[in-house]
Amino acid sequence: MAEAQSQEDSTNEEEAEQPPTTTPAQSQEALPGAETETTLSSESNVTSIETSVNAEVKILPIIHSGESQIVETQLHEGSAHEEEAETQPSAPASRQQDPFAGLEKAFTFVRQKGGSVLMQCNYCLPVIKNVSSAVNSATNLRKHLEKAHPEKLGASENAGKGKKRGFFEELLDEDDDPPSIKMLKQQQQQQATLERWGSGKEQITQKILDRKIMDFIVDETLPLHTVDRPSFVGLVRLGLPKCLTIMCSKTLRDSIEKRAASMRERLLRRLGAVEHVATTADCWTYGKRRFLGVTAHWINPTTLEREFGALACKRLKGRPTYEALATTLCKVYKKYKIHSKVVCTTTDNGFNFVKAFRFFETKEPADAADSSTDDNVDDESDSDSDEDNDHRHEEEETDDEEMEVEFVPISEMLNAGNKAKDDTEDSGDFGLPPHQQCASHTLNLVATQEVQAMVTDSSSNSPLGLFRKHFCSLMGKCSKLWSKQEQSEQIAEYIHKQYGVYLMVPDKTRWHSTFEALKQLNELLSSMPLKLDTVMDQCSLARITTAESLVLQEYTEVMGPLAQALDILQQDNGMFMGYLLPTLYNLDRKLQSLEKEPSRYTYCLPLLKGIRKALRKRFAHIWEDKKLLLAACLHPRFKVDWLESAQNSHTNRCMMETLLKAEIRGTVEEAGDRSSEKDPEGASLEDEFFNIPPREKTPAEEDSVDEEVTRYLRSPSREVSLLHAFPRVMQSFLQYNTGMPSSAAIEQLFSTGSKVMTVKRHSLSDELFEQLVLLRQNRAVF
Structure with missing residues (x-):
């Protein structure tokens, strides 16, 4: 056995070409797991030693005291290279000073x-x-x-x-x-490297970093203390030089105040550059807090594009009475120096808003003569707009009665009188601009309250009896179907598998979303009726009957023009006051054309007649409004051509052309009077001394105005840019079309406010809350 082992060892030695062996002492110095052989190339600045039969040099790394040391050993099998071997160190060599030590950071x-x-x-x-x-x-x-x-x-x-x-x-x-x-x-x-910032070539400064952090917090409506969180600080610090710091929440708060002040100054400059401004206003309640939101809208005289800016989101402490609304609006207008520029303020049909403008609106003499008629119409229309109007009115009367019998010291009466005087002076004598009721809100009232009133008042034997029966049953089934999709993921996936889309779930506060959901359901029912039955069975709901399907089809057809009118009036861009009357007249025309085909409707003909009647009633005070007629004719899209579709209008095309020419001549004369008022008083004295009579307008100048209006009306272009070729017409266009027919823009402001006002933000002051809302709302503008 020993001989066999010896032979095997000798065979292995021959195959390995006599590899060198180490002494027992040297093998004990090498730790387990360490490399036994390391060859260093000339590029590593270490001389490699070639092995030979007589002697070889091996470099063994030794782990000692946490550092790697190199031990060079020699193996002698002959005396041919003894002198060379003696020159090699036999002990661990000490490492020399590293030339790059201390330069790691540099x-x-x-x-x-x-x-x-x-x-x-x-x-x-x-x-x-x-x-x-x-x-x-x-x-x-x-x-x-x-x-x-x-x-x-x-x-x-x-x-x-x-x-x-x-x-x-x-x-x-x-x-x-x-x-x-x-x-x-x-x-x-x-x-x-820092290529993650912009193009990679932008130099990162503390100012740029602070601006980016503030943009992130404001745009994403995050709590201010986000910047204090270690995870946020660690994320932002990635790749940043150590000389840059992350701002704390207190510094962020101060920076927000400075940016809000800067934004206000820029907004002031923009508003100061235009002559006409329109505003929208509305109240918003979050929890126990009430806010008044105000937005401004104007037309850029150079581009003729609509521009806007959020002006205020003021906290209203106490009840939002009409006096409080009027006072706050006047203070906002005075703050931005637009009190004399506001052509109208668009609000919903809320009782307090209507009352505020009724009492404090600055009326022109012509408007004041007809104030009694307008008030009666507004009272009638407004009484149906809010459910609690009568209740609030009774509370105000009760408060007045209690104040009559309350004994108040004379000093308090004097102080109250002085305070009221100061408030009146600050608000410009409570002079509010003309009031424009939101057309979109009024159309929503027609589609909801008016229809609900017709259905509620109808009996089983009335013309609306069958419609009421089937429509209520249909809405009950649809509501359950929408709820099933919202609550069950399996039902939602099954519906998507059947139709390829999910069902639209309406917002109960918006009639337009309900109509779109019913419209989608009608299309699916018309194209794939059997699949809808399968979906209803899967949801364990009663199937939609044939009568209900027919009611759904007729309802979407009758209410379709009203929904289309809402889409037009609620456009974000390119909306002008001139759209209002053409939209309403064509809506009435479409409903009238449907009414002329009674055979098409089995259930909804009484509904169609009731909607048209309610539409005429709700907008009775504006069908022949002179300013709205001029606004429509001054818009290149409509001119006077839209009057042909307004069959019920008492104003024909010829009358409107005459009115349009007279209005533009008056605007030109008014502009000339304003320019003459700027002349010093010395000029009039000199004219009197030299006996120079005042210059009167020549017939040629009047003819030039009429000629410009005629050329404008005959121009085939329908683009707003056409007005640049007619400067006198454009001046009147800016005056009458700056107003907004809808207050939909204010809803965006309150949408931003609801995101800012979260549970974690109740500690925000009213001023800081307003600054955050305005900064986010105006981020795309400024």
Whole structure:
């Protein structure tokens, strides 16, 4: 057995070509797991020793005291190279001072080529500065620091004293990776630069960082204390130089106040550059807080495009009475210096808004003569708009009665009188601009309250009896179907599998969304009736009957023109007051054309007649409004051509052309009077001394105005840009079309407010809350 083992060992030695052996003492010094052989190339600046039969040099790394040491051993099998072997150290060699020690923070390794390395200076960032140096010398690097960053040189030298192992040498130890891995590491290292900011060439300053953080907090409506969270700070600090700091919530609050003030100044400059401004206003309640929102809208005289800005989101303390609304509106107008520029304020049909403008509106003499008639119409229409109007009115009367019998000291009466006087002076004597009721809100009332009233008042034997029966049953089934899809994920997926889409779930506060949901359901029922039955069975609901299906079809056809009118009036861009009357007249015309075909309807003909009657009643005070007629004719899309479709209008095409010419002549004369008022008083005295009579307008000038109006009306173009060719017409267009027919813009302001006013934000002051809402609402404008 021993002989066999000996033979096997000798065979292995021959196959290995007599590998060198180590002494027992040397083998004990090598720890388990350490490499037994390491060959260093000439690029690593270590001389490799070729092995021979007589003697070989092996480099054994030894793990000792946490550092890697190199032990060189010699194996003697002959005496041919004894002198050479004696020159090699037999004890562990001590490491020399690393030339790059202390420069870790100053330079970043880029690449190595032969005996030189390329280093990037960290102190020169964002400018990329590469310095070339020898592998075993850092002279060039220190010279660069001495020349470009002398204040950093001392710190680098102190940090490198006594350090034996530098960062560059550690990089060399990892040089055993394949070329593909090296390239990947280099690419990852290059991608770790500041290219994530903009184009990568933008220099990051503290001002830019603060602005980006503020934009993020405001746009995403996040709590201010987000900037204090360690996770947020750690995320933002990635890739940033240490000299930049993340602002705290207190600094963010101060920055928001400064930006809000700057935004207000820019808004003031824009409003100061236009002559006519329109506003929208509405009240909003969140919890126990009430706010008054105000937005401004104007037409850019250069581009003739609609522009807007959010002016206020004021906290209303106490009940939102008509006096409080009027006072707050006047203060907002005075703050932005637009009190004399507002052509109208558009609100909903709320009782307090209507009453505020009724009492404090600054009426023109012509309007004041007809105030009694308008008030009666407004009372009738407004009484149906809010459910609690009568209740609130009784509360106000009760409060007045209690105040009559209450004894108040004379000092309090004097103080109250002085305060009321100050408030009156600050608000400009409570002079409010003309009031424009929101047309979209009125159309919603026609589609909801008027229809509900007709259905409720109808009996089983009335013309609406069958419609009421089937329509109520249909809405009950649809509501349950929508709820099933919202509550069950399985039902939702089943519906999507059957139709390829999900059912639209309406918002109960918006009739238009309910109509769109019913319209979608009618289309699915018409195209795939069997699938709808399957869906109803899957939801364990009663199927939609044939009568209910017919009611759904007729309802969507009758209410379709009204929904289309709402879409037009609620446009975000390109909406002018001139759209109102053409929209209403054509809506009435479409309903009239449907009414002329009674055979088409089995259930909804009484509904159609009732809707048309309610429409005429709700808008009775504006069908022949002179300003609205002029606004429509001054818009290039309509001119006077739309009057042909207004069959019920008492104003024909010829009358409107005459009215339009007279109005533009008056506007031109008024502009001339305003320019003459700017002349000094000395000019009139000199005219009197020299006996110079005042200049009267010549017939040729009047003819030029009429000619311009005629050319405008005959122009085939329907674009708003056409007005640039008719300056007198454009001046009147800006005056009559600046107003807004709908207050839909104010809903966006309150949508922003609801996002800002979260549970975590109840500690916000009223001023800071308003600043956050306005900054986010105006972010796309300023």
